[in-house]
Amino acid sequence: MNRAQDVVEEFGDDAEDSFLAMCVRAPENSLRRGISPYDLTMFNTPQLERLVVELEQLPEEEQTPVVRHIVEQSHQAIRRSGYLLFIGD
Known part of the structure; x- marks a missing residue:
């Protein structure tokens, strides 16, 4: 979503909802843990920078196509x- 709130691209989790499951298991202080399975969660640039670091630090087996x-x-x-x-x- 850009600053004008135009949707640039849409995509979903995989059939197993692996991204959502990984977020639920994330540490309490993780941004991933704050992604709501039931509501809207929006991240701005500073939050996205932190999220990228978190995701890139995941073990290789957790870096699924959805995570990438x-x-x-x-x-x-x-x-x-x-x-x-x-x-x-």
């Missing part, structure tokens, strides 16, 4: 001074 895509989209949002919006059920 979120890192890629986070970098794009940072470059555009945009936001990443997570939509829960």
